[in-house]
Amino acid sequence: MDYDFRSIESKWQAWWAANKTFKVVEDPSKPKYYVLDMFPYPSGAGLHVGHPLGYIASDIYSRYKRLKGFNVLHPMGYDAFGLPAEQYAIQTGQHPEVTTDKNVARYREQLDRIGFSYDWDREVRTCDPDFYKWTQWAFLQMFSSWYDPELDKARPIEELIRKFETTGYGDVTKEQWKAASEKEKSDILMGYRIAYQGETSVNWCEGLGTVLANDEVKDGLSVRGGFPVEQKKMTQWQLRVSAYAGRLLDGLEKLDWTDSLKEMQRNWIGRSEGTEMVFNTLCDGREMPVTIFTTRADTIYGVTFMVLAPESELVPQLTAADRKAEVEEYLAYVKKKTERERIAETKTVTGVFSGSYGINPVTGEKVPIWISEYVLAGYGTGAIMAVPAHDSRDYAFARKFDLPIIPLIEGCDVSEESFDAKDGIMCNSGFLNGMTVKQAIEAAKDYVEAHGLGHRKTNYRLRDAIFSRQRYWGEPFPIYYKHGIPTPLPHDELPLRLPEISSFKPSANGEPPLARAKDWNWKGWPLEKSTMPGFAGSSAYYLRYMDPHNDQALVSRDADTYWRNVDLYIGGTEHATGHLIYSRFWNKFLFDLGYVCEDEPFRKLINQGMIQGRSSFVYRVVGTNTFVSAGLKDQYQTTEIHVDINLVRNDRLDLEGFRNWRPDFADAEFVLEDGEYICGWAVEKMSKSMYNVVNPDDICDTYGADTLRLYEMFLGPLEQSKPWDTKGIDGVARFLKKFWRLYTDREGFIVTEEKATPQELKVLHKLIGKEQEDIENFSFNTTISAFMIAVGDLASLDCHKREILEPLCVLLSPFAPHISEELWHLLGHEGSISDARFPEYVAAYTVEDSVTYPVQFNGKMRFTVDLPRSASPAEVEAAVRGMEQTAKWVGDKAIAKVVVVPGRIINIVVK
RNA sequence: GCCUUGGUGGUGGAAUGGUAGACACGAGGGACUUAAAAUCCCUUGGCCCGAAACGGCCGUGCGGGUUCGAGUCCCGCCCGAGGCACCA
Numbered sequence: 001m002d003y004d005f006r007s008i009e010s011k012w013q014a015w016w017a018a019n020k021t022f023k024v025v026e027d028p029s030k031p032k033y034y035v036l037d038m039f040p041y042p043s044g045a046g047l048h049v050g051h052p053l054g055y056i057a058s059d060i061y062s063r064y065k066r067l068k069g070f071n072v073l074h075p076m077g078y079d080a081f082g083l084p085a086e087q088y089a090i091q092t093g094q095h096p097e098v099t100t101d102k103n104v105a106r107y108r109e110q111l112d113r114i115g116f117s118y119d120w121d122r123e124v125r126t127c128d129p130d131f132y133k134w135t136q137w138a139f140l141q142m143f144s145s146w147y148d149p150e151l152d153k154a155r156p157i158e159e160l161i162r163k164f165e166t167t168g169y170g171d172v173t174k175e176q177w178k179a180a181s182e183k184e185k186s187d188i189l190m191g192y193r194i195a196y197q198g199e200t201s202v203n204w205c206e207g208l209g210t211v212l213a214n215d216e217v218k219d220g221l222s223v224r225g226g227f228p229v230e231q232k233k234m235t236q237w238q239l240r241v242s243a244y245a246g247r248l249l250d251g252l253e254k255l256d257w258t259d260s261l262k263e264m265q266r267n268w269i270g271r272s273e274g275t276e277m278v279f280n281t282l283c284d285g286r287e288m289p290v291t292i293f294t295t296r297a298d299t300i301y302g303v304t305f306m307v308l309a310p311e312s313e314l315v316p317q318l319t320a321a322d323r324k325a326e327v328e329e330y331l332a333y334v335k336k337k338t339e340r341e342r343i344a345e346t347k348t349v350t351g352v353f354s355g356s357y358g359i360n361p362v363t364g365e366k367v368p369i370w371i372s373e374y375v376l377a378g379y380g381t382g383a384i385m386a387v388p389a390h391d392s393r394d395y396a397f398a399r400k401f402d403l404p405i406i407p408l409i410e411g412c413d414v415s416e417e418s419f420d421a422k423d424g425i426m427c428n429s430g431f432l433n434g435m436t437v438k439q440a441i442e443a444a445k446d447y448v449e450a451h452g453l454g455h456r457k458t459n460y461r462l463r464d465a466i467f468s469r470q471r472y473w474g475e476p477f478p479i480y481y482k483h484g485i486p487t488p489l490p491h492d493e494l495p496l497r498l499p500e501i502s503s504f505k506p507s508a509n510g511e512p513p514l515a516r517a518k519d520w521n522w523k524g525w526p527l528e529k530s531t532m533p534g535f536a537g538s539s540a541y542y543l544r545y546m547d548p549h550n551d552q553a554l555v556s557r558d559a560d561t562y563w564r565n566v567d568l569y570i571g572g573t574e575h576a577t578g579h580l581i582y583s584r585f586w587n588k589f590l591f592d593l594g595y596v597c598e599d600e601p602f603r604k605l606i607n608q609g610m611i612q613g614r615s616s617f618v619y620r621v622v623g624t625n626t627f628v629s630a631g632l633k634d635q636y637q638t639t640e641i642h643v644d645i646n647l648v649r650n651d652r653l654d655l656e657g658f659r660n661w662r663p664d665f666a667d668a669e670f671v672l673e674d675g676e677y678i679c680g681w682a683v684e685k686m687s688k689s690m691y692n693v694v695n696p697d698d699i700c701d702t703y704g705a706d707t708l709r710l711y712e713m714f715l716g717p718l719e720q721s722k723p724w725d726t727k728g729i730d731g732v733a734r735f736l737k738k739f740w741r742l743y744t745d746r747e748g749f750i751v752t753e754e755k756a757t758p759q760e761l762k763v764l765h766k767l768i769g770k771e772q773e774d775i776e777n778f779s780f781n782t783t784i785s786a787f788m789i790a791v792g793d794l795a796s797l798d799c800h801k802r803e804i805l806e807p808l809c810v811l812l813s814p815f816a817p818h819i820s821e822e823l824w825h826l827l828g829h830e831g832s833i834s835d836a837r838f839p840e841y842v843a844a845y846t847v848e849d850s851v852t853y854p855v856q857f858n859g860k861m862r863f864t865v866d867l868p869r870s871a872s873p874a875e876v877e878a879a880v881r882g883m884e885q886t887a888k889w890v891g892d893k894a895i896a897k898v899v900v901v902p903g904r905i906i907n908i909v910v911k
Numbered sequence: 912g913c914c915u916u917g918g919u920g921g922u923g924g925a926a927u928g929g930u931a932g933a934c935a936c937g938a939g940g941g942a943c944u945u946a947a948a949a950u951c952c953c954u955u956g957g958c959c960c961g962a963a964a965c966g967g968c969c970g971u972g973c974g975g976g977u978u979c980g981a982g983u984c985c986c987g988c989c990c991g992a993g994g995c996a997c998c999a
Contacts, residue, residue: 260915260994267914267995274999294999307999347997374997384999392912393997461998573993650937714935716924720917721992728923731935737950782925785934 001748003740005704009818013115021832022074022117026562030071034563035062036542036602038571038579039077039124042103043084047110048686049694049712049724050611054570056709057608057718057780059116061568063814064775066117067838073563074117075545077124078104079538083208083224086473089504096473096504100127110697115705115817117834122548126537127473133495134544134554135536136478138586139467140488141593142195143479147243154194154243154592161189186485194240194589195467197486201311201378202466204232209506210470211236213533214463215578220341237467237477237530241585245269245460247599248584256604258719264576270461275445277454279306279385281369283318283356290314290358293380293459297448298440299387301429304404306358306369307351307384307397310334311377318369320355327352327371334373349374349400358385361453362430372397380459392418409437465582467533472504472513474531480522489522496527538579539586542566542601554595561597569602572610580605606778609721611712613692616648617641617680618658621671625664628671630680636671643679644691650727653677683723694724706816707733713780713815732784736819739791739812743805749826756803763793764804768839771811780815787812802827807839 016022026032035058040051055076062074078100085096085103104125111118124131145154163169164177172188180188190196203212207227216222217229241248249269252262274295281290292306308314310331319327330352337345351372358369374393375384388398388405395418398405407414409424422441426432431447432440448454468477478489478496489496499517507515514520514529521527540554547559565587580602587601618627619638628636630651647657655677659666670677684690699708710732716722743751756764767790774783794804806827813820813833824833 258915263915264994270995270998272998292999296999372997374999376998379998386999391999393999396997459998461995576994714923722923725923725936728936734950735935741950781923782934785925788934 001744001746003737003744003819005706005736005818006701008822009113009115009700009705012818012821013112015821016115016117016832017112017120019832020121021834022119023121024071024073024119026559027071028562030069032073032563033062033065033070033568034073034542034566035065035568036074036545036566036570037076038569038575039079039538039541040107041079041082041084042100042107044088044099044103045688046103046106047696049696049699049708050686052111052114052696052708053611053712053718054572054606054608055111055116056114056712057606057778058568058570060709060713060780060814061775061778063117063817063834064838066834067810067814067836069837073122073545074119075122075124075548076111076116076118076120077122077541077545078107078126079534079541080104080125080127081474081537082534083471083473086471086504087225089473093503097127113697113700113705114708117817122545124541124544124548126475126541129495129497130551131541131544132475132537133551134540135475135532136494136496137491137554138540138590139195139475139532139536140478140491140494141595142239142589143193143486143488145194145589145593146189146192147194147240152247154589156593157189157193160192164188183483183485190486194243195237196240197235197237199233199235200238200464200466201231202234202236203229204234205229210512211466211468213466213535213578215581216533237528239465239467239582239585241465241581242460242462244585244588245271245462246458247588248462248581249460251584251588251600255600255602257602258605258607261573261576261580261605261607264573265581268462268577268581271458272461273456273458275448275454276381276457277361277385277448279358279361281318281356281358282366283354284320288317290318290383291381291454292383292385293457294385296387296390296441297444298426298429298432298437299390299408300360300362300385300444301432302387302389302406302408303360303363303365303367303385304388304398304406305367305386307375307386307394308354308369308371309375309377309382310371310373312375312382314383315354315371318354318356323353323355327354330371337373349396351397351401353401360385361451362447368403370397370401378463379461388418389414390419392420394418462581465533465535465585467536468528468530469533470506470512470530472498472501472531474533475536476514476531477528479528480525481528482525486528487525493522498531535579535582539582540590542569542583543587543590543596554590560595565596565598565600566602567604569605570608571605573607606719608718609716611686611715612683612721612723613686613690613694614645614723614725615682615684615690615692616643616645616651616653617682618643618653618677619680624669625667626669626671627677629673629676630678631673632671633680640680642689642691645694645726648679651679651681653679686724694726699726699729703729703733704736704818706736706819709817710736710784710815714784716781718778718780735784735788735791736816738795739787740819740823742791742795743800743823743826750800751802751805751827752800754801754803756799756801757797760794760797760799760801760804763790763797763799764807764839766790767811768807772838775814784815787815809833810836810839 037055037058058074062072065072080100085100088094088099089096126132126135144157146157146160147153148155148159160169164172165174168174168177177185177188190198203214203217205212205222205227208222208225211234212222212229216224220229221227222229249266249271252265255262272295274293275297276291276293277297278289278291281288308318315327315331330350333350351370354369354371356369357366359366374397375382386394386397388394388403389407389412390409395405395414397403405414406428407419408426408429409419410427412419412424422437424437426435426437426440429440432443435443445456449456476496476498478494479486480489481487499514499520501513501516503516504513506513512529512531514531520529543555543560546563547553547555550556583601587596588599590596591599617640619630619633619636620627620641622637622639628638643653643658644661647654647661655670659668684692686693696708707729711729714732715728743749767786770786771783774780774786805823809820809824809827810833813836817833821833824836
């Protein structure tokens with residue numbers, strides 16, 4: 001009876017689907033466990049072998065947790081709104097919905113072949129109106145809320161309106177509020193809403209015709225498409241993520257995420273604790289206070305000039321009449337630079353003198369005010385005090401424009417570079433003299449506050465998220481403009497569906513595609529024409545899985561209090577500063593309003609590494625159609641050419657296949673080494689253009705899904721990036737065959753009912769212990785090694801016993817579910833193996849012959865000693881004494897005393 | 912520049928401070944076979960001695976240190992990967 005993985009796998013996949021084996025319902029009698037994958041964007045290229053890595057890992061863990069008695073929620077869905085479908089639509093006129101449906105179907109087919117234990121009844125798609133109804137709903141909740149800094153949480157906007165009406169709030173008195181028009185009131189409230197409309201400098205991408213969020217831009221280019229991005233002032237919908245900066249930062253503490261990921265988020269949020277200080281300024285005889293932000297108030301005695309950001313609103317007011325021409329020239333120069341140029345030229349120092357002066361509030365000294373692009377308008381106050389001795393940017397500026405540099409730390413050398421370090425003893429600093437820098441920072445802050453010169457201030461780098469996109473394929477905003485005032489649609493109008501339009505391009509006058517829709521208005525009022533960005537739909541999808549068909553709420557209270565939040569989230573690290581920030585923000589917002597019961601969405605998070613491609617190369621001798629083998633290429637002048645990895649096995653090129661691959665290689669000649677053509681190789685991104693894409697379907701065809709699952713895990717640690725190299729796959733394929741053959745022969749199943757020997761049980765128990773420990777540490781590669789050893793041991797013991805096979809199937813089922821189900825079934829079981837329980841070492845399979853005792857010497861050195869379970873402490877001690885011989889590396893003086901302590905740790909104290 | 916990681920055979924990778932290289936691939940040799948595939952067995956970090964050995968020496972990026980003992984811990988370098996980067 002051969003191991004016919006094709007029929008076994010299709011049989012069980014059909015069986016699971018027909019019996020809804022993995023359907024899950026809330027069950028208060030069982031502990032819950034929520035395992036989530038980052039849902040994929042269904043691209044036209046389909047899945048390659050790298051995509052399922054994380055899905056396999058989460059599936060193994062889900063299946064393991066089920067065997068451990070947990071009620072496991074393990075859903076899957078699609079992040080289906082997005083740019084590629086829309087761009088494809090622009091090119092072909094094909095509706096994005098059509099291509100998306102097609103791609104989803106293909107993804108599903110590919111996923112099904114790998115044997116995942118998803119509850120497909122809970123599938124979600126972000127582009128489904130029943131889903132985006134709740135994305136729109138959440139947006140309206142944000143629109144109708146403000147962030148109350150006193151309670152440090154979001155509250156309904158009505159509470160703020162009441163404040164305006166009764167006492168006034170912020171800069172607005174109750175009289176002003178009462179006198180304000182509807183439009184003015186709307187504008188005031190916009191300054192507080194969590195989802196608000198406002199003019200800011202945005203990342204405008206001409207190539208895509210839309211604005212982008214900060215995390216969608218890298219090195220001045222759009223992440224999708226790689227088009228240049230420029231800064232532009234525009235009115236856009238935004239989410240007040242910055243209000244949550246502190247909580248997003250503090251919340252990281254209690255999360256079980258990797259340090260590197262937390263660090264990335266910390267960097268992105270960028271807390272800095274400093275001081276806001278007011279400098280009086282003089283411009284053409286006029287006086288004006290200017291607030292600056294600094295983290296180094298202690299360096300106040302070293303201020304030799306001030307700098308404004310070119311975009312700062314203060315620039316026109318602080319430009320002296322006789323400097324106007326120069327300043328305007330500089331502003332024009334800065335403005336025409338693209339974001340990319342600015343980044344590229346960070347080393348070059350530019351700036352212009354404004355003609356005005358600032359007065360140091362502590363020393364009373366008069367310093368010039370400059371304008372330079374190294375100061376950013378969007379951070380702090382857009383104005384700084386410059387201390388060239390102790391800030392490298394100020395230093396470079398001072399050197400370039402020949403401004404004075406005053407050192408403030410004893411013995412520091414500022415002749416070549418600034419002294420940025422925060423240590424040393426202060427000098428030239430009045431009341432701070434003699435203090436250490438750390439003391440001085442605090443003392444200076446106190447001084448500033450005590451003398452009314454300013455106050456302590458915490459700044460964050462995290463900006464509000466730009467929330468509108470000038471695109472078609474996204475969620476429409478449930479907003480209409482009544483007399484020009486943005487107004488929410490009533491709740492029963494949700495979902496506001498995407499309209500049909502004839503072309504997906506922006507309209508001729510530069511408006512978003514939705515401007516092309518007929519009747520894009522509500523009761524005659526125009527509807528918002530931009531749509532929401534990609535992260536809108538992915539920010540709360542994990543909540544929707546808990547209760548995916550509910551049309552009354554995003555998630556019912558019952559479902560939410562049962563499932564609470566995601567226990568294990570697996571996905572790529574590329575979402576560190578995008579999705580994972582937005583989701584946390586979104587969740588905290590819903591938490592504030594009492595819609596969800598947990599304030600963090602993802603308890604534990606694992607970043608699976610990327611699977612890279614392993615490209616193969618051939619070497620063509622320049623000007624010929626002759627190809628030399630890799631080992632000989634240095635003797636010729638050659639060009640490296642990517643060759644399809646399907647034509648290469650173990651780095652050997654299939655010569656015939658190569659000639660048939662492309663017409664221009666039809667008459668290729670080869671220079672071989674040892675009769676073979678050896679290809680060169682390199683690790684690169686897996687992509688079509690490098691001919692190194694491996695499709696999981698092909699692996700399932702030739703090796704089977706169980707082999708694919710095992711191999712992906714066997715490749716190395718989950719979190720590490722690694723190249724895919726099919727050549728190792730034979731090892732795990734052989735293992736499965738060996739396992740199968742252990743319990744089958746030519747005729748069929750050969751399991752015996754004999755009682756297992758202690759030796760056989762020991763093999764099993766070792767495996768149980770190892771697997772349990774490894775799975776909890778997500779060390780799946782070593783678990784698989786343990787299986788290989790166990791099966792090898794059992795084969796050499798010639799063990800075909802039910803008593804061993806039965807638990808073995810259960811142990812293997814998270815990794816290789818199909819073969820396990822089949823053997824489980826052959827053993828006479830009716831249902832799915834997923835209803836079995838993970839074998840317990842002590843309870844179900846108590847070992848009779850021996851138990852392993854760890855032995856420590858001096859609390860450090862360790863051995864193990866195997867003894868009968870019934871051994872008395874005296875016998876244990878005697879056995880350990882016998883081990884003195886084994887402890888040869890300790891030397892003669894090693895062992896003095898054996899102590900048996902409770903918990904069966906034997907402590908040997910070395911004298 | 913800053914932060915986070917990592918550096919072990921021909922390759923992927925194992926090693927709670929305790930015999931480094933588990934497991935697997937590849938390679939070499941052998942068995943079975945008319946042959947191939949499949950399968951099975953042996954060898955496989957380097958060097959040296961030997962008839963043989965459970966023989967010796969060297970080996971985890973480099974240099975120091977702690978320890979009876981270091982791939983693992985500490986200090987200082989070098990290199991790779993990822994993130995942040997005029998954030999005052």
